[in-house]
Amino acid sequence: MADITWEAPFCGEGANCFRIGTDPAGNAYIAVAGQEDRPLVDSREALRALIRAVKAGKADHLL
Incomplete structure (x- = not known):
């Protein structure tokens, strides 16, 4: 796996948490x-x- 630097988790309502990360490449x-x-x-x-x-608001229909 690449050397990923992860941000702190982002959690919406409920338990829908995700993380965003980047690598040096x-x-x-x-x-x-x-x-x-x-x-x-x-x-x-x-x-x-x-x-x-x-x-x-262009992705509201997906949530």
Whole structure:
């Protein structure tokens, strides 16, 4: 596994907690808290785009 630096867990309502991490190669990771050994990985820009879309309410139908 890459050398991932994880942020503190972010928890929404209930127990829906996830973590965001990055590595020195410029990849971004997102994982369910406690399951960091099985993250989704993409570029940092893709993660930024996802976060912007969520903040803009464009992913509310998925939640």
